[in-house]
Amino acid sequence: MSSIKASKLSSATFDFEQYVLDCKTQIEHSLDLWMKPHEPEILWESMRYSVLSGGKRLRAILCMAAAEACSKDRETARKAVMPCAAAIEIVHAMSLIHDDLPCMDNDDLRRGKPTNHKVFGEALALLAGDALLMLALEILLDRSDASVTPKNVMAVASELTRAAGALGMVGGQVLDLSYTGQGIERTNAFKALDNIAIDEAILGTIHKKKTGAMIRFSAWSGAKLASANEKQLSTISEFGDILGLAFQIADDLLDVTGDVTTLGKTPGKDEASQKATWVRVFGVEKSQSRLEALEKKGLELISAADFNADAVPALAAILNYAIHRKN
Amino acid sequence: MSSIKASKLSSATFDFEQYVLDCKTQIEHSLDLWMKPHEPEILWESMRYSVLSGGKRLRAILCMAAAEACSKDRETARKAVMPCAAAIEIVHAMSLIHDDLPCMDNDDLRRGKPTNHKVFGEALALLAGDALLMLALEILLDRSDASVTPKNVMAVASELTRAAGALGMVGGQVLDLSYTGQGIERTNAFKALDNIAIDEAILGTIHKKKTGAMIRFSAWSGAKLASANEKQLSTISEFGDILGLAFQIADDLLDVTGDVTTLGKTPGKDEASQKATWVRVFGVEKSQSRLEALEKKGLELISAADFNADAVPALAAILNYAIHRKN
Numbered sequence: 225m226s227s228i229k230a231s232k233l234s235s236a237t238f239d240f241e242q243y244v245l246d247c248k249t250q251i252e253h254s255l256d257l258w259m260k261p262h263e264p265e266i267l268w269e270s271m272r273y274s275v276l277s278g279g280k281r282l283r284a285i286l287c288m289a290a291a292e293a294c295s296k297d298r299e300t301a302r303k304a305v306m307p308c309a310a311a312i313e314i315v316h317a318m319s320l321i322h323d324d325l326p327c328m329d330n331d332d333l334r335r336g337k338p339t340n341h342k343v344f345g346e347a348l349a350l351l352a353g354d355a356l357l358m359l360a361l362e363i364l365l366d367r368s369d370a371s372v373t374p375k376n377v378m379a380v381a382s383e384l385t386r387a388a389g390a391l392g393m394v395g396g397q398v399l400d401l402s403y404t405g406q407g408i409e410r411t412n413a414f415k416a417l418d419n420i421a422i423d424e425a426i427l428g429t430i431h432k433k434k435t436g437a438m439i440r441f442s443a444w445s446g447a448k449l450a451s452a453n454e455k456q457l458s459t460i461s462e463f464g465d466i467l468g469l470a471f472q473i474a475d476d477l478l479d480v481t482g483d484v485t486t487l488g489k490t491p492g493k494d495e496a497s498q499k500a501t502w503v504r505v506f507g508v509e510k511s512q513s514r515l516e517a518l519e520k521k522g523l524e525l526i527s528a529a530d531f532n533a534d535a536v537p538a539l540a541a542i543l544n545y546a547i548h549r550k551n
Numbered sequence: 552m553s554s555i556k557a558s559k560l561s562s563a564t565f566d567f568e569q570y571v572l573d574c575k576t577q578i579e580h581s582l583d584l585w586m587k588p589h590e591p592e593i594l595w596e597s598m599r600y601s602v603l604s605g606g607k608r609l610r611a612i613l614c615m616a617a618a619e620a621c622s623k624d625r626e627t628a629r630k631a632v633m634p635c636a637a638a639i640e641i642v643h644a645m646s647l648i649h650d651d652l653p654c655m656d657n658d659d660l661r662r663g664k665p666t667n668h669k670v671f672g673e674a675l676a677l678l679a680g681d682a683l684l685m686l687a688l689e690i691l692l693d694r695s696d697a698s699v700t701p702k703n704v705m706a707v708a709s710e711l712t713r714a715a716g717a718l719g720m721v722g723g724q725v726l727d728l729s730y731t732g733q734g735i736e737r738t739n740a741f742k743a744l745d746n747i748a749i750d751e752a753i754l755g756t757i758h759k760k761k762t763g764a765m766i767r768f769s770a771w772s773g774a775k776l777a778s779a780n781e782k783q784l785s786t787i788s789e790f791g792d793i794l795g796l797a798f799q800i801a802d803d804l805l806d807v808t809g810d811v812t813t814l815g816k817t818p819g820k821d822e823a824s825q826k827a828t829w830v831r832v833f834g835v836e837k838s839q840s841r842l843e844a845l846e847k848k849g850l851e852l853i854s855a856a857d858f859n860a861d862a863v864p865a866l867a868a869i870l871n872y873a874i875h876r877k878n
Contacts, residue, residue, distance in 0.1 A: 267717055267725040322681060327652075327673035346654035347728055350677070351721050354649060357684050358716030365709040374701050381708070382692040389685030390594055394678050398594040401674055
């Protein structure tokens, strides 16, 4: 890395905490605005309970930072991506609601609060998730900023259906279940996988879909909505892949090293349910050195990219946070 | 009704059975083509199991007939609506998968076959439903015929999210659960509704959303994709409303008068679960006379409409079928 390029990564004037706060304020405001309760009230209450429960908003912030990296002006970039950033957080929230259901992970605690079905019952949690999937697409299609071409809105909406669906997030969840020893009702097709050792290739495929697809989409869609060129789109997508993998490895490590107060969810669940995790395949130390390598690669990538230099420190800080976070 | 208008309804050359067969062949072909299995295989197997299990395809056929009614040429109309017709059937199938889950209606039988979760387990049934919702939107956005403007594709996709989501189908399912005495885990908010008598207004609201929204959408979207004018759009939407209500009343009657062999599902479930039904509120006789009034109103509407006369007999036959069917 040349010193000029390295300087792009850590601007003296860049305050990540303030940046995150700014982004979060905008995203929370948009979510609240675009999720005004309607009839039936109990359904909207359930939907709002999970979406507006104060997550990290990492995916939305990544989407915003990616747009800024491919745009000359921060305000224009943010306006262009806000509906997409909201849609991404809504899809993420719905995936957690369905993940937590008794027939899936059967979790009682999420972000330090009772899970959706613990508060609203299983039927409502199921339906709230379905409604949120539709709402995410509705916001993306209907709330688009006038600066974005209909062609780009359609491209992003269509890519979201793939990132969230059978080829992406949902497909990854099924793969993950396929290699999980317990906790779900398993068909013979699943049981046949019991004797297959989980290696790096399998684990990589699971996570590339399960968490990676939506993180890659967050980065790509931000750039796309800021009218990025092909080179910028491929670079930000690669960065999304690196970030997604790093995020997942860090997550697996936290399940081993974290505690319930900091995590806001039950640690040790991966081990108990024999989940396919990086720690299970590589152990703690190798997983940590893998993370370091990913951090180096990600930073090199964005420092060499044709991005708006003002926005690069935010991307670097997001990667740093994904790797070194405590929850 | 003038004799000229009446003649629009029953063309001597119109063969409804053949029409349905033609439409079904096209829709089954498109669904099979657009749902080619990918990894993970077990997920696609579960998705295909429910979508390709030979339903009535009433909604898709309505969508096609509505397009033909607002178009000069049948072939052009069919090409324009096929992705939407497929999306509608996919959304319908996913709603049945989630409806049948133990935390909802807990049904073992659907269209004469074991329900999705009985074959694939609850977790996979849940995820297959989620994936199908995304696939429906993907097909609508990506498979559009070149004859349809991007603006109309976006309008239809956005309307689908509302018809299927919290303001439509899912909202109706929640309302229905709210007034159901058993079979689901109910929160205090639900229990508070136990003493409220279900009247026509409540029942109308439930069904307008639960089944009506997607049937109305089927009619409206067909017309919209055929570039219908405002008058045609409002007429076909009103017809969709009439058809949706008639379909639901007929469904409630079949639950009382039907048998398991003809129905392909368990009759008497509505009564057992104290579902909010038209039969429960009005009794069998009044429900039947209500159906007759709806049939008359629907036929008058389409015979007076500015539609392609060749397509009106199909709309009339669909209404007739919805009311007089045996399953």
